[in-house]
Amino acid sequence: MGASSLIFITGGVRSGKSSFAERKAVEIASITGGQLNYLATGVPSDPEMKERIEKHQHDREAGSNRWKTVEQSVQIEELANDFSAEDIILLDCVTTLLNNELFSSEQKWDECFLETVKENIITGITSIKKRTGTMIVVSNEVLNEPLLGNEMVFTYGRLLGQIHQYLVKEADQVFLVEAGIPIVMKGVTR
Template identity: 65%
Template sequence: MAVPSLIFISGGVRSGKSSFAEKMAVDLAMNTGGQLNYLATGVAFDQEMRERIAKHQQDRAAGESSWRTIERSLHIGGITNMFGSEDIILLDCVTTLLNNELFSVNHQWDEPFLNAVKDKIVTGIIEIQNQGKVLIVVSNEVFHEPLIDNELVFIYRKLLGQIHQQLVKAADQAYLVEMGVPILMKGASRS
């Protein structure tokens, strides 16, 4: 079976999606001989986020595999030249990347701005996918959360949903992780 070039993984907060994605990346690197790359989009803006970033870093460091970590919170399409054709790349996560792009500039959330942000994210991800061997993209599943009567939250969720749909359409495989259990939603499972 051919190695998928784009794998999309979503799940709720603390669902186990990042651990699943990391294990999948390690397995792919072992099977293909590719270099492991962790494309981290998080920004340590508060204590909880600093702790989450530190935990992810410790988990990768404690493993037997050697990861190259690239921290990029904006404009991910600008780093495509950092990857080689045999690289296994894990992008964690689209939700944080969207937050960063939306709030990096003081701009009205009108349709042209939102479309530009969406296009920048999707285009950047596809460019990275085309550069490496496999790109695993992680994102949060926020669509089961209660609706909040807040226009910005509604716009954000709508935009994230559009990004997810485009990425899943382009993906060879898509997983939903719930309670640590990955559920294959698109594509053939790896044997």
Template identity: 50%
Template sequence: MENSRLYFITGGVRSGKSSFAEKKAVELAIQSGGNLHYLACGRSSDAEMEERINRHRQDRHRSPLAWRTSEYATDVTRIGKDLDAKSIVLLDCLTTLLDNELFLPNVPLTEGFLHKVFTKIIKGIGEIRKEAQSLIIVSNEVVQEPIFQDEFLHTYGKVLGLLHQAIVERADEAYLVESGVPLRMKAGIPE
């Protein structure tokens, strides 16, 4: 979609970024008469993740507008068949998507593979953006954490940092959420 808007929202774990993203999506839908789509990338891998997934579901059920939820741990472009020019898509979250795409069993983390994963995610974001009115991407600020002692985590942090830079470059607005407070880091042109 030619006038599609891209919003990037990041922050630390439990910073309130998902709640802010959901409020932003609802606000956009109310302003435009759009429909809400939640693109969940998380997998229920343990009790804590299951609790987080359930909490996000409950938050959406309490929303003043109905959400349509699609669960794609990888290959997020599959949501495209459900979108139209009035769709507001919330992708939650980029870090989980990267984890799902990057750490496959028995696949070595070569530079070629890392580039392929990076390109696949960026291309997928572009494809969703072509179909939707707005795309909101939530991510975690893990690259500020001291994770680089482990080679896998170092690789993950490196690719995530590159994804953040590429997405923010394309974004109309970017936010960092700390302690529930969104800080606008990049402002779009007012409409």
């Protein structure tokens, strides 16, 4: 089995990062013949989120490419053995996954819990990546503004920043998507 690759894509809300990630996955599948897999972490918790999930599902179904969609809002490491070296995984998105992990239990946000959540997300991504041909991870760039005044928001931002730093370090390619334009931050593109 050849080495798997990790592509990290980040950007602001509604920047076009998910669409770019889907195009990137399709491009890789056309070269490798791999199976497209969409690992969705969203939970339809309100009408807006439900609408966004339905739009993403419709966009994938309407295309000429065959996506296998797996919905897993927490503990993505449980899925690692479901994938193989021929698979291309698009995980959308880390910010939602972090939110789900933090709020899926009534656990107190002490340092032990927070470290466990961070490590579970990193371990999950790493475990899936090791089993697949390519893993594309999408996240939101929410750290451009100061996180003042709310300890919970600060804690979330700190954890997300640590996860992003790990992903950037491990990634073969990193893109920042601004207004629909992908900017190469790391790696060489074809």
